[in-house]
Amino acid sequence: MAEYERTFADVKKTGGLAGIVAADSAVSTVGIEGRGLSYRGYAIEDLAAHASFEEVAWLLLRGELPSPGELSEYRARLRRLRVPPPFLSEALSQIPAGDSMMGILRTAVSLLGNLEPERGRDTMAVADRLVAVLPSLVLQRLGKSLPDDEETLAGYFLGGMERAHPAEEVRRCLDVSLILYAEHEFNASTFAARVIISTMSDVHSAIAGAIGALAGPLHGGANEEAMRLIEAWPDPDQAEKGVLDRLTRKEKIMGFGHRIYTVSDPRSPVIKEWAYRLAVTPERKRLFAVAERIERVMWDTKKLFPNLDFYSALAYRFCGIPTELYTPMFVLARISGWMAHVMEQRSNNKLIRPISRYTGPEPRMYVPLVVEERR
Ligand code: COA
DSSP: OOTTSOOHHHHHHHOTTTTOOOSOOSSEEEOGGGOOEEETTEEHHHHHHHOOHHHHHHHHHHSSOOOHHHHHHHHHHHHHTOSOOHHHHHHHHTSOTTSOHHHHHHHHHHHHHHHSOOTTSOHHHHHHHHHHHHHHHHHHHTTOOOOSSOOSHHHHHHHHHHSSOOOHHHHHHHHHHHHHHSOOTTOHHHHHHHHHHHTTOOHHHHHHHHHHHHTSTTTTTHHHHHHHHHTTOSSHHHHHHHHHHHHHTTOOOTTBOOSSOSSOOTHHHHHHHHHHHHOOSHHHHHHHHHHHHHHHHHHHHHOOOBOHHHHHHHHHHHTTOOGGGHHHHHHHHHHHHHHHHHHHHHHTOOOOOOOOOOOSOOOOOOOOOOOOOOO
């Protein structure tokens, strides 16, 4: 057993399946010896510096990096698959305004399972369709038109949001963020997808379940909460005081801590650097300074480091993405990792069914109810 795996005795203490190896996987490594992340053997730092999201999605789904020809064919294929079925767009438009985008995406994937059922189709074709179509559904829900001249997901999404060609630096920042969010081993949403697919259920059910799991603030929802935290204070000093108050009240500070990483989250410095690069106005510099002070306070008081969600919040803000879209952006990226895991689970399936430790009443006698007869 590797050193980083915990024993069952530890799990009894910590709960939440912490440290339990649930299956073999060749998709990614997370936090070996408390740090480090690789997708199919490639270090996240290298992918974030040199690759594009489409390359990474191909890598996760097909196991190897694409050749230049394969990449351009893949991009062209995704472009063709972007337009949602009209019935889906129409049905989603009936959902009242104000409902969360995560709820919309969950329903969209479920309905897509009815409109374009997997039956008899190649699972890879379903994966490509989901990677391509989900960004369009978000844009449509926002009442935006769908650009037809953008090759990459980052360009397509930003183009749809701004209705103009986005700056190259902003486009690349979003591309990097999608790479960082694409995959993360057996996190809660991926595990939920694998549990569902392990019953031999369909892909759309697995992905709808994963979206539901991702929505919670202890998982994907943390990036939105981190933004609300950072913008709650006008300057670093007040942020420091506010965070210390919250810690005294035993509140959790979203965007900090991690179940697997114990030393640092390798994705955080990458996205922090991007947030720093885009912090070019006085207002952005102020938000960045507040964030850095929160980072320092969390380290000094709790030895907790920022996870990917913390500085992603600022990076998204500086890319012009509204806060309520931060977790949906996570979906647009993670769909590639989820589908890689769904296919891996299917290729060597075993029903995932753990056991619980019973803490209920001792065996007791059932006494039938006496029903009084009416005279
Ligand atoms: N803020 C304040 N305290 C935190 C904390 C945070 N973000 N994360 C962990 N802690 C503290 C807990 O209060 C607990 O302290 P205690 O032992 O004194 O009670 C201890 O650290 C262990 O935390 P716990 O929640 O049991 O660890 P976990 O492994 O179950 O949780 C997370 C991991 C990610 C759920 C947790 O760190 C968290 O809730 N973070 C905030 C949400 C977030 O950013 N999620 C995105 C993860 S990528």
